[in-house]
Amino acid sequence: MATVEKILRSEFPQLDGELFQYVTDVLDSGRLDFESENDLFEAVGELLQDVSGDTKDDEDIRDICQRMYSTMCLSHHVSGRSQVLLQNPIQLSQISNNYDADPEILNVLLMKKDQSSFVDTKKLEKAEAKIKAKQERRTERGSQKVGGTIVMEEASASQAASKKENRMESSGKNKSYDIRIENFDVSFGERVLLTGAELNLASGRRYGLVGRNGLGKTTLLKMLASRSLRVPSHLSILHVEQEVAGDDTPALQSVLECDTLRESLLQEERALNARISAGKGDGSESTRLTEIYAKLEEIEADKAPARASVVLAGLGFKHTMQQQMTKEFSGGWRMRLALARALFARPDLLLLDEPTNMLDVRAILWLETYLQTWPSTILVVSHDRNFLNAVATDIVHLHSQRLEGYRGNFESFLKIKDERLKNQQREYEAQHQYREHIQVFIDRFRYNANRASQVQSKLKLLEKLPELKPLEKETEVVLRFPDGFEKFSPPVLQLDEIDFTYSSDRPIFKNLSVSADLESRICVVGENGAGKSTMLKLLMGELSPVQGVRNAHRNLKIGYFSQHHVDQLDLNICAVELLAKRFPGKTEEEYRHQLGSYGISGELAVRPVVSLSGGQKSRVAFAQMTMPCPNFYILDEPTNHLDMETIEALGRALNKFRGGVILVSHDERFIRLVCQEMWVCENGGVTRIEGGFDEYRDILHEQFRREGFL
Structure with missing residues (x-):
């Protein structure tokens, strides 16, 4: 604020100490809410106009506000001290009662009238009210509280439509499968996401x-x-958004049920045959059955189970899994099942x-x-x-x-x-x-x-x-991973002859031996359920092996990014509060600087975490993970929910980081950008791929051809 203070001192030398402090406090506390120089002018412009009297007109005051706004935008320093606003209008005559002994102080405080020391108290109250209202809006933006619980704001859309389109739609004459949506707006709470947009x-x-x-x-x-x-x-329309609800339906049958025409025909066929078997038919059943069989043949209903099985197998459901009830699957597998249903239904x-x-x-x-x-x-x-x-x-x-x-x-x-x-x-x-x-x-x-x-x-x-x-x-996305680097003698992290199982009947790993050091850039791949996340937890020491030894350097400090990182965040508080709660004892400026390194700055830093997008939550998790300056990172699916620019920035940050990295990822470009070594989890062990991602891709394509998926 030093530069802004200089502008105020030079342009308004008649500002006394109390007024000067009040204006700087307003500017400092509202710096995150000022979206333009007009906002700044609304906050303090009228007050400054009164102070300047006839020496400056409205345009002069606006120019000064523009200079102060530009200075605040260029400054990256945010004061860590608490901000105090005067709670009542300033009455210089009342202030003077405290200084009845010293006439010099009275002369400083009670300026001559030609210096325009009198301030309109109503305007001053108005300025305070505007700042207070903006601060309240900032904390409420993105969510609202009902009964102590944060409730997400809802999205809304509005669209202009021509009379011709309405007539065609209502008459049923529109048979086109093209989609043309013109001049529409989409908002999320108070935030406008799209305005006057067009989608074809x-x-x-x-x-x-x-x-x-x-x-x-x-x-x-x-x-x-x-x-x-x-x-x-x-x-x-089908939107693959929610996982399939678990019940006693087998996975294959759950997919087949998406073909509602086939299911209704088969159901009607069973009902008609039951009537005939029970001797309750009236002779029309045979005619209807003939029609049903013709329709079933037309839609190739007999091929549907094979087609559904191919879709499930392609998404990783082995033959035995296709007969499992949906309630037996985890959330991730139920999401795959939802995708399989959508692919089979062909909307x-x-x-x-x-x-x-x-x-x-x-x-x-x-x-x-x-x-x-x-x-x-x-x-x-x-x-x-x-x-x-x-x-x-x-x-x-x-x-x-x-x-x-x-x-x-x-x-x-x-x-x-x-x-x-x-x-x-x-x-x-x-x-x-x-x-x-x-x-x-x-x-x-x-x-x-x-x-x-x-x-x-x-x-x-x-x-x-x-x-x-x-x-x-x-703007270019920049992520910074702080170095906690010091030379260690390898191996820094090692699993030696590890056996691990969650249950006695199915071992996850047998005789697993892997090692990594501070130069490692390793990507772990493999089918879901092969043990990738389990191996990461063994490396971190979160799981204890049945047999074998984990060796880790005594100075090793691991930063872990979980695939389900959102579960580790307190969603009801803002990102600044989250860091302060996890790492107490630092200033707000330090927490903001840490979050800013991962793109969570300004208003985003004080918005409840629950109201952030998936990618923004990931950035908060990165800020939290790197706060203690680890020297080794273990990352489980770090690119999920991130946009492409942030993924590229994450790759550059990891390449500059002077420490070890082991990650699980399915993003081919990210793997090529970061990793120099690949481990494949399969058959209770880990295989090192010498040829990198290209060799692994060739192995998978050969499997597809052998299994008849391609």
């Missing part, structure tokens, strides 16, 4: 929806799934939100291949670049509260977007130069009577030119 989805094409964390990708899918945005009523519009989060590398490669022949429309949110390159025919980019479409996969999108940005920059610069050229002519001949008509013509031309908008560039 052509039938049979596969769209990847991309954009930064927290911009509204998941919310848009929910608005489409709930039909809050108008999708033609004859189109079927007109399939909405997928981060489908690769629940899958291992083997299942992802199968899903990529399966979706490439998908007959209807797909809209998928994914952070996996390789998945989007393999699946997407188009990309929809969400940014700046609008949607922008691109033909081609993700790599094509990057190239086209980069070229568009270059063209926009060239156009902006050309227009700017043209404006300057016209302005130079106007300034040169403004007072030349002979050129008056030309000057007027140029002025009109300048007014008609389109408004110039500078190029909007997304």
Whole structure:
């Protein structure tokens, strides 16, 4: 605040100590709420106008507020001291009662009237009320409390529709499978996510929806799934969002039940045959059965079990698992089952939100291949670049509260977007130069009577030119992993001849021996249930082996990122409070700086964690994990929920980190970016892959061909 104080001192030397302290406190406490110089002017502008009297007009005060706002934006220092606002209007006459002994102090406090020391108390109260209201809105943003419990705000959508569209929809004449939604808005509580947006989805094409964390990708899918945005009523929509409810239904039957036409025909067939067997038929049953058999043959109902089995097997359900009841599966497997049901049902519009989060590398490669022949429309949110390159025919980019479409996969999108940005920059610069050229002519001949008509013509031309908008560039994501580095003699972390089992009938590991040091960059892969997370917990010492030894250097300090990291966060408090609770004794500035290193800054840092997006919660978990400065990281699925820019930043941060890293990941690009070594968990042990990810991919494709999935 030192620079802002200098501006106040130089521009308003007549500000006495109490008023000066009040203004600086208002600016300091409201710095996170000021979104523009207008907000700052509203807070203190009228007060400063009263103090300055006739020496400064409204424009002068606004210019000063602009300078102070720019200074505050450039400053990265946030005061750690507590902020105190004056609770009552300042009455200088009352203050003077405390200084009846010293006339010099009275002269300082009771300024002469021509110095404009009198302040309108109503305006002062108004300024205080504005700041207080903003602070209250900041703490309430993203959630509200009902009966002591935080309740999430709801998303909403609004859309303009033409009378022609309404008539076609109501008459049932709209038979197109294309989706065209124009001029719609989407909000989440008070936050506007999309405004005046347009979404066009052509039938049979596969769209990847991309954009930064927290911009509204998941919310848009929910608005489409709930039909809050108008999708033609004859189109079927499936949104893979919630896991299948567990009951006594076998997994294979649960998938088959998604084909409602087949199930209703089979049910009717059984009922008719029962009537005939019981002698209750009236002769019409045979005719109806003939029709049912013809329809079942037409939809190839006899092939449905085999098709459902292939989908389940591709997603990792072995033959025995397909006969298990759904209630016997964990949450992750039930999410896979929900995806299998959607793939089998083949809706007109399939909405997928981060489908690769629940899958291992083997299942992802199968899903990529399966979706490439998908007959209807797909809209998928994914952070996996390789998945989007393999699946997407188009990309929809969400940014700046609008949607922008691109033909081609993700790599094509990057190239086209980069070229568009270059063209926009060239156009902006050309227009700017043209404006300057016209302005130079106007300034040169403004007072030349002979050129008056030309000057007027140029002025009109300048007014008609389109408004110039500078190029909007997304800020680069930067993550920093602090070094807790000191040289250790290898091995730093080792499992020697480990046996481990959760139950006596099924051992997880037998004679497991692995080691890592501070130079390690290791990726652990394998099918779900092969023991990846179990091995990580053995390495950390959270699980005790049945037999064998874990060796760890005495100075080893491990930072752990759990696949279910959200469960480790207190969702009812803000990120700053969360760090203060976990690591007490530091200043608010230190907590904010730590969070800022992972992109949680400004208003996000004081918003309840429950109201943050999935990617923002992950960033809070990273900030919490790195606070003690570990020298070795064990990361279980760290890229889940992160946007692509943050994944790239995470990879760069890990490469710069001077310590050891072992991670579980299914993101091919991230693995290639970070890891130098691969461990495959399988058959109760760990196999080291010498050829890296390429060799592992070839092994999986060979398995697919051998098992008939490709």
